[in-house]
Amino acid sequence: MAGLAAAGLAASVQPDRWWKPGEGRVMQESTDYPNAAGSLRVLLVDGPMDTRGHPFFEPLGENGRACVTCHQPSDAMSLSLDSIRRQWELRGHHDPLFAAFDGSNCPDLPQERRESHSLLLDHGLIRIARPWPPRDHDGSPIETDFEIEVVRDPTGCNLSDRWGLAAPEPMVSVYRRPRPVANFKYILAMGFAVDPKRSQPLPIDPETGQMVSGNLMADRRVLSLEAQIRDALQTHLEFKGRLSPEDIARITDFEQRVYAAQQTSRVGGDLDTGGATGGPATLRDSPAGRLGSQGVPVWSEFNAWADAGKDASLTPGQRAWRESVARGAQNFRERMFLISDTTGINSPMGFGNPVLDRCAFCHNMSQMGMDVAPGQVDLGTTTRPFADPQPHLPLFRITCTGEPHPHYGRVIETHDPGFALTTGRCADVGKITLQSLRGLAARAPYFSNGSAKTLREVIEYYDRRYNIGYSEQEIQDLVHLMEAL
Known part of the structure; x- marks a missing residue:
């Protein structure tokens, strides 16, 4: 144990980026992973930790996956396209990552073919199968106020007699990115007792009776870390048993001790020097859930770099990059533009349509850039007419049977109904x-x-969606800011 403790005192670089299920590697207290923008640092509070026998790292289900398969430390506890392609080149469909159930476009496709896994290999997407009609947390069906039909189905899954809407147990297959399993102190924080994006109180965890943020999953289909673990075990790991409360507690304990953020820039150097406080240590040591406009302004950890041009110890490239990050942070907080036709912002919150505000209007949590006010928002990334063309994804037609959608009307075309697959509500x-x-x-x-x-x-999508009119310099500054996070 003394050797492990000594090894965890300084950041190390893992010789192998990919964590295989059950390999029994030691996770250090601090580990740096190079990437195209510089390097990511992953911190484990109270580390290092021997992962042998730990349920987050062991293959528990029938397909050979572990939780770590889709939540890789080198990918900020998520899953990058580079890592996905590297595993295919090494092992093809035999790697557990490409398990038929959700690592392929549909389970009934020929699994040895690359095209059967194209959504994962080309777009980083995992299949998410949602029951139709939606189910409440106790399993009872939810009465919906819309109908759903398949307009286009390039994967074949939504029209499948076994996996689609016509199956004995009807399902809707949508395809999404794995969310990061890190920095949960912020994700679980509740800045308000209500969800203003729906004008309703925050959801109650049916197991504990406590209010929760509802920010864990893209569509809020589970409310607690414990419920998320059980959901992932049954679906992504195809685990047929029941994990003990002790093992679930070990996973939640681990997940809440992990912090991940960019630590260095290949151009600008270390992100916590020159007066800046970037990197995951600030995340680890700061209180969660602070509203930037009332406490520490969002991304103000880079404010000191506004004067980087005066630092003679830096190269010209370092000075220019750091000043760009500081301008990007200021732009993020202060650049005003009209936000329109966005459910969760323009309605039902009562701000008006359009409303004049900034990126930090929603991305307002200090150190994290989430929204202190929990809830879901429609930015149009999956729904016409705002979504960019996605011919590789299924397209659904939603017909509202009650009140029309406040911005799209009665008939909507979308690649992913999102939160509506949880609530059954057209809005x-x-x-x-x-x-x-x-x-x-x-x-x-x-x-x-x-x-x-x-x-x-990402920046260009927002620019088009809200007609912001960013200059080339503003786009570069915002990109540099995003690279520093």
Whole structure:
């Protein structure tokens, strides 16, 4: 144990980026993973930890996966397209990552063929099968106020007699990015007792009777870490048994001790020097759930770099990059534009349509860039007319049978109904839980459906969606900021 403790005192670079299920590696207290923008640092509070026998790292189900398979430390505890392709080149469909149930476009496709796994290999997407009609947390069906039909189904899964809407147990297959399993102190934080995006109280965890943030999953289909673990075991790991309360507690304990963020820039150097306080140590040591406008302004950890040009110890490239990050942070907080036709913002919150505000209007949590006010928002990334063309994804037609959608009307076309697959409400079509903005450089592609391949494409989508009119310099500054997170 003394040797393990000594090994954890300084950041180490793992010789093998990919964590295989059950390999029994030691997870250090601090580990750096190089990426195209610099390096990511993963911190484990009270580390190091021998992962042998730990239920997060062991293959528990029938397909050979462990939780770590889709939540790789080198990918900010998510899964990058580079890692996915590397595993296919090494092992093809035999790697547990490409398990037929959700690591392929549909389980009944020929699994040895690359095209059967194209959504994972080309877009980083895992299949998520949701019951139709939706089910409440006790398993009872939810009465819906919309009908759903398949317009286009390139994967074949939604029209399948076994896996689709016509199956004996009807399902809707949507395809989403794995969310990061890190920085949960912030993800679980509750800044308000209500979900203003629905004008309702925060959801209650049926197991504990306690209010929860509802920010764990893209569609809020589970409310607690414990419920998320059971959901993932049954679906992604195809685990047929029942994990003991002790093992579930070991997983939740581990997940709440992991912090991940970019630590260095290949151009600008270390992110916690020159007066800046970037990197995961600030996440680890700061209180969670603070509203930037009332406490520490979001991304103010880079404010000191506004004067980087005066630092003679830096190279010209370092000075220019650091000043760009500081400008990007200021732009994020202050650049005003009109936000329109966005459920969860323009309605039902009462801000008006459009409303004049900034990126930090929603991405307002200090150190994290999530929303202090929990709830789901429709940015249009999955829904016409705003979504970029996604011919590889299924397309659904939603017909509201009650009140029409406040912005799309009675008939909606979408690649992913999002939160509506949990609530059964037409007004929730397209709404997705806001994600953490940390460790972005390590886990491309972006948005829930992987529709932005690069950070620049993220900025350009917002620019088009809200007619912001960013200059080339503003785009570069915002990209550099995102790379520093």
